[in-house]
Amino acid sequence: MFRSKWLKISLVLIVLVALLAGCSSAPKQEAKGDQGQQSAGQKEITLNIATATTGGVYYPLGGAFAQVWNKYVPGVKASAQATAGTPQNIELMRAKQAEIAFGQNGVSYYGYKGTEQFQGKAYPELRAMTALYSNVMQIVARKGAGIKSVADLKGKRFAPGAVASATEINSREILSVYGLNYMKDKGEVNVKADFVDYNAASDLLKNGQGDAYLIAGGLPTAAVMDTCASADVEVISLEPEKIKEITEKFPWYFEVVIPAGTYKGQDKDVHTVAVSNLLLCRADLPDDLVYNLTKALYDHHDELVAAHKAAKEMTIQNALNGMTVPLHPGAAKYLKEQGLNVDVSVK
Structure with missing residues (x-):
């Protein structure tokens, strides 16, 4: 009888301990369950x-x-x-x-x-x-190519950007006010074009295979930094009257200045346009x-x-x-x- 009574007491104690353990751990299980449902239900x-x-x-x-x-x-x-x-x-x-x-x-x-x-x-x-931010039109020319103005691109090798890229469209628009064209379906061709991306355009100047390029980008632009650090080049300004003509013909352009010192070897402000x-x-x-x-x-x-x-x-x-x-x-x-x-x- 004593053994039976003790067995009953032991069973009651075991049940109580189990209940207490369950109560104390339930909130933790519920919290994990909520987080799991939220993560599983959240669509990536x-x-x-x-x-x-x-x-x-x-x-x-x-x-x-x-x-x-x-x-x-x-x-x-x-x-x-x-x-x-x-x-x-x-x-x-x-x-x-x-x-x-x-x-x-x-x-x-x-x-x-x-x-x-x-x-x-x-x-x-x-x-x-x-x-x-502003996309600045940056025209970089190889020293020794005889390019002091965009007008001097006539007859030169010029990288206007990849075919049908926004930069190529910028090049087309800007060169048009100088009477220059590199597109066979747009009239007389008087500029030789290399339709390449920024890095390839930089390589052409560094290797002496190109005369100039136009790159549109925020300041400073990585490809222009690379060119100026590795080759004897200069960044070309647009003339005030040409800036006026560009902004009137294509009203999303506006005048900007590339401050002196933006690139290695650039010792004066450069006047250009941006969008x-x-x-x-x-x-x-x-x-x-x-x-x-x-x-x-x-x-x-x-x-x-x-x-x-x-x-x-x-x-x-x-x-x-x-x-x-x-x-x-x-x-x-x-x-x-x-x-x-x-x-x-x-x-």
């Missing part, structure tokens, strides 16, 4: 960021954008893709092979409206998130996603500047500069919260 959002060639600014800055978004926007997995530039970026978004893209102002407008090289191929679903760069996206991206992406860029602006100096120009005050395509509603909401007038009409 893959973002392909179309940039440009690796020798410019778009690509490294696009990589910095991806890092910020992956770090601060839950569920986002972003990566930067090297491309031929704005025209290809627009086509990638049209084909839904990219969600986000960098784009030059004027060329983005051509794509949105379906004009110039996008004739008959308007992309009305193109949207903007914010303006970024704004835009961060573009597809209209079908969710409003809350675009809002969070835009917010993350400005909340962590210091990390972008650490990645490339060109991001210094990317401020709330400049967010609507040169906007030629409609804002995405998600971006518009964020910028409006920052006190900007987001009623931007595109004609």
Whole structure:
């Protein structure tokens, strides 16, 4: 009887211990369960960021954008893709092979409206998130080639950019005010063109195989730094009257100065033109996603500047500069919260 009574007491104690252990551990199990459900239920959002060639600014800055978004926007997995530039970026978004893209102002407008090289191929679903920084037109010539002005490119070997890239379009527009042309279907050809990317253009000058190139990028641009550090070259200024003609004919250009000392051997200011760069996206991206992406860029602006100096120009005050395509509603909401007038009409 004593043994039976003791056995009953032991069983009761075991049950009580089990109950107490269960009560104390239940909250921990429930917390893990909640986190597990949240992670499992959260859909990963893959973002392909179309940039440009690796020798410019778009690509490294696009990589910095991806890092910020992956770090601060839950569920986002972003990566930067090297491309031929704005025209290809627009086509990638049209084909839904990219969600986000960098784009030059004027060329983005051509794509949105379906004009110039996008004739008959308007992309009305193109949207903007914010303006970024200025793309400066940098014309670099090999010393000894007899080039002191763009006018001197006549008969010379010139790298205008990769075929149908935004830079190539810039070259075409700028050379046109000097009566110069390298396109066989655009009239008399009086400039010999090498349609190559930034790094290859730099190599041509360094090897003495080319006379000059035009590169469009934020200051400083990696390929221009490489050329100036490795070859005997100079950065060419545009004449005041030509700057006026360019900005009147193509109103998205504006005058800028490349400060002396920006590049090795550049001992004086260089006068040229620039266009704004835009961060573009597809209209079908969710409003809350675009809002969070835009917010993350400005909340962590210091990390972008650490990645490339060109991001210094990317401020709330400049967010609507040169906007030629409609804002995405998600971006518009964020910028409006920052006190900007987001009623931007595109004609």
